Amino acid sequence: MKTLTLAILSTTLLSTPAMAASLQEAAENTAHAVEGAISAEAISELPEAGQVTISGEVTSIDLIDNEFTVQDESGEIDVETSNKVNVNTGDKVTVTGTMKDDLGEKEISGTQITVIEHAKKTDEQADADTVERADSDDTILGIDLDSQAKPQLPTSGTVTVSxxxxxxxxxxxxFTVKTSAQGDVDVEMSDELTVNIGDKVTVTGQIQEDLGEREIAARSVQVHAR
Structure with a gap:
C-alpha cells in the first residue's frame, strides 16, 4: 500500500503544469548547450574573445610561425598551434580554440585540430614527394628544372621567392628551392626543417651571404602543395 501511494504521489507531482514546464525548459537548455558545443561557427561571425569551433579548408601553411589558414564560405582566419603544423594544404579540418588578437587581426589559438578529409593529391603531386621524382624528372609541378639559371638575388634586403x-x-x-626566376636558391631556417622534397613553397626572408654565396634567412615559409 505504501509503495502504491508513493507511486501515485510521484505521478501527480510530475504531471503538474509547473513541473512539466520546468522539465521541458531543462531539456531545451541541455539540447542548446550540446548543439552549441559541437556546431561550427561562420568565420566571418567569430567573436573577439572566447572559445570557438570552426570548420573549413586549409589554404596555406606557415611553417616558421606554426600557423595555417582556414577558409569557409564566409571568410578565412589564421590558426596558431603550439606544436609543428600537421595539416596539409587542401585538408578539410575542424578547429577548436581560443580567440586572440594578432596585430589587430582575429586569430585562433588552436587546442584541438581534427582533419575531416585529407587533400586529394594528383599522381604528379604524390610522385613529387619522393627523392627519385625530384632528382630524375625534368619538371615538378609545372616548373622546368633544366631551364634554371644561376640565382640572381639582390645583395641585401627582404625578398620573396616561390x-x-x-x-x-x-x-x-x-633547403634549396628551384625557382623560375632566380634558379636554385638556398634557404636557411632557424628551426628544424618542416618541408619535404617536392613541396611547392613561397619563402620570405632576409638576404645574407654564406661563403660568398647569397642565400635567404627565412622568416616565413608557406607550403602550397605537397
Missing amino acids: GVVSDLDEIDNE
Whole structure:
C-alpha cells in the first residue's frame, strides 16, 4: 500500500503544469548547450574573445610561425598551434580554440585540430614527394628544372621567392628551392626543417651571404602543395 501511494504521489507531482514546464525548459537548455558545443561557427561571425569551433579548408601553411589558414564560405582566419603544423594544404579540418588578437587581426589559438578529409593529391603531386621524382624528372609541378639559371638575388634586403623544394640539408637546417626566376636558391631556417622534397613553397626572408654565396634567412615559409 505504501509503495502504491508513493507511486501515485510521484505521478501527480510530475504531471503538474509547473513541473512539466520546468522539465521541458531543462531539456531545451541541455539540447542548446550540446548543439552549441559541437556546431561550427561562420568565420566571418567569430567573436573577439572566447572559445570557438570552426570548420573549413586549409589554404596555406606557415611553417616558421606554426600557423595555417582556414577558409569557409564566409571568410578565412589564421590558426596558431603550439606544436609543428600537421595539416596539409587542401585538408578539410575542424578547429577548436581560443580567440586572440594578432596585430589587430582575429586569430585562433588552436587546442584541438581534427582533419575531416585529407587533400586529394594528383599522381604528379604524390610522385613529387619522393627523392627519385625530384632528382630524375625534368619538371615538378609545372616548373622546368633544366631551364634554371644561376640565382640572381639582390645583395641585401627582404625578398620573396616561390618554387619547388629540390634538396634538404638537415644538419644545417637548410633547403634549396628551384625557382623560375632566380634558379636554385638556398634557404636557411632557424628551426628544424618542416618541408619535404617536392613541396611547392613561397619563402620570405632576409638576404645574407654564406661563403660568398647569397642565400635567404627565412622568416616565413608557406607550403602550397605537397
